[in-house]
Amino acid sequence: xxxxxxxxxxxxxxxxxxxxxxxxxxxxxxxxxxxxxxxxxxxxxxxxxxxxxxxxxxxxxxxxxxxxxxxxxxxxxxxxxxxxxxxxxxxxxxxxxxxxxxxxxxxxxx
Ligand code: HEC
Numbered sequence: 057x058x059x060x061x062x063x064x065x066x067x068x069x070x071x072x073x074x075x076x077x078x079x080x081x082x083x084x085x086x087x088x089x090x091x092x093x094x095x096x097x098x099x100x101x102x103x104x105x106x107x108x109x110x111x112x113x114x115x116x117x118x119x120x121x122x123x124x125x126x127x128x129x130x131x132x133x134x135x136x137x138x139x140x141x142x143x144x145x146x147x148x149x150x151x152x153x154x155x156x157x158x159x160x161x162x163x164x165x166x
Pocket of ligand 1: 077087094097099100101102114116117118119121122125126130131134135138140141148156157160
């Protein structure tokens with residue numbers, strides 16, 4: 057039985073490493089969601105890069121995004137309050153919009 061002691065004492069460390077791995081991989085997963093949700097909900101009007109170079113974007117005269125204004129909080133507020141976003145706002149939950157806004161910020165990073 058003595059032999060199993062080193063293994064038992066290594067177990068907490070092993071669990072810690074596994075847990076840390078799960079925590080560390082989480083932001084990447086959230087970003088993936090944001091990307092997928094962006095493509096599904098926003099890209100039609102804003103294009104893949106926020107330049108609005110799409111059919112709907114041109115038709116609705118969607119402006120090119122101003123990089124300096126795209127902090128997540130502003131994106132969220134704009135989607136929730138601007139009348140042009142009324143339809144789209146209904147389609148996304150707060151958590152989804154969070155992920156989208158985080159993704160938008162990475163999109164615009166230089
Ligand atoms: C139906 C087309 C449409 C869709 C879909 C759409 N937008 Fe927009 N968006 C617009 C238009 C039009 C404007 C310009 C509004 C204005 O007149 O200021 C705009 C402006 C913005 C701006 C710029 C705000 C600013 O201060 O300059 C942000 C940020 C934005 N949209 C985010 C989003 C996000 C995030 C989504 C997806 C959840 C989304 N939009 C989906 C049409 C759309």
